[in-house]
Amino acid sequence: MVSYNTRELTLRALETLLAEIGDRSIQVIVVDNASSDGSAQAIASAFPEVTLIESETNLGFAKANNLAAESVVGEWLLLLNPDTETRPGMLDAFDAFVSAHPERGIIGGRTFYPDGSLNPYSCARRMTVWSLLCAAFGLSRAFPGSSIFNPEQMGGWARNSVKEVDIVIGCLCFIRADIWARLGGFDKAFFMYGEDADLCLRARELGARPIISPDICIVHHVGASTPVRSDKLIDLMRAKATLVTRHFSPATRPLGKLLLWAWAFNRYLASRVGAAEDRDVWAEVWASRADWLKGY
CATH class of the missing domain: 3.90.550.60 (Spore Coat Polysaccharide Biosynthesis Protein SpsA; Chain A)
Incomplete structure (x- = not known):
């Protein structure tokens, strides 16, 4: 522990x-x-x-x-x-x-x-180009119970x-x-x-x-040691970038990184019309993209 x-x-x-x-x-x-x-x-x-x-x-x-x-x-x-x-x-x-x-x-x-x-x-399924595409364009959030559009979280399995x-x-x-x-x-x-x-x-x-x-x-009790959500998300995106580098094939790594970029960009755009807290969080994530895209 x-x-x-x-x-x-x-x-x-x-x-x-x-x-x-x-x-x-x-x-x-x-x-x-x-x-x-x-x-x-x-x-x-x-x-x-x-x-x-x-x-x-x-x-x-x-x-x-x-x-x-x-x-x-x-x-x-x-x-x-x-x-x-x-x-x-x-x-x-x-x-x-x-x-x-x-x-x-x-x-x-x-x-x-x-x-x-x-x-x-x-638990989870591994990241793939398809799972990142679903995340980047909101399909995973729109259809959380779908095993097709929310594949990493195995949507629909209780x-x-x-x-x-x-x-x-x-x-x-x-x-x-x-x-x-x-x-x-x-x-x-x-x-x-x-x-x-x-x-x-x-x-x-x-x-x-x-x-x-x-x-x-x-x-x-999820996330108790990381109360600052922007820090949590930046660490999460950095980890995802590292997993793409290490566990994607050489041919799909650039696409994986591009989809992570698109995910952050689309969430940043969506946050512009959301609550002030979300705007600040995703503004920080988007502003630091050059750093977290490098991974660990």
């Missing part, structure tokens, strides 16, 4: 996780990314059984998880966001799924918003069945320690966003087949 200025949420995440451990032998490791809200002190006080690593700087999500994984001695790693709550029975469901599917090396589950509604962002996916998102991701080691963990070039997609796509090249179990469930 990587913590950054989410003290109360992190404490709740640890509380609900530890309540599910039972008689299992589990290490719980938290890297605090130089939080300024007293997160590290609160974690150390409330959960002395947790291994706490206090970083003097904000390492980002990828590097901090890699640092935590260096201390792992078990067969499986669980990557869990600090703004999550483990639902009762989550680890039992994982144990049962592994027993039934021992060949699987990356396993994810279902995530829910605090109000109980489905949060579909627990995450209520076992299904193989391209990407398990890092907010809830079980991965075998040997696969993690073979991949070298997350690529440390990523600061935030995209590292989980890159990891899963590299894992698929090794023969790993990420899969979702609907019985493995958490609540996810």
Whole structure:
């Protein structure tokens, strides 16, 4: 677990996780990314059984998880966001799924918003020219329930069945320690966003087949550590540009970058007639396009 200025949420995440451990032998490791809200002190006080690593700087999500994984001695790693709550029975469901599917090396589950509604962002299909075209020209937003026009988010699937996916998102991701080691963990070039997609796509090249179990469930308070939306979107666009560079074919990379440019431009134009907050956010994203299009 990587913590950054989410003290109360992190404490709740640890509380609900530890309540599910039972008689299992589990290490719980938290890297605090130089939080300024007293997160590290609160974690150390409330959960002395947790291994706490206090970083003097904000390492980002990828590097901090890699640092935590260096201390792992078990067969499986669980990557869990600090703004999550483990639902009762989550680890039992994982144990049962592994027993039934021992060949699987990356396993994810279902995530829910605090109000109980489905949060579909627990998994994804890989980016393609078609998925970027749909995003750039608003088809994904106009038809969120369509698997054709919202392909990355697998529109229309309620995450209520076992299904193989391209990407398990890092907010809830079980991965075998040997696969993690073979991949070298997350690529440390990523600061935030995209590292989980890159990891899963590299894992698929090794023969790993990420899969979702609907019985493995958490609540996810999305984006709690990134309240400034323009910063979040800029990091996200930079990550997408990096994924295009690394996982698109040489022939389609220029088109992929062009579609990212078009996506930001069209959202910027649309924001001109929207709320002032959206105008400011997309103005910042558009103004910084020369930077984020380079990727990490």
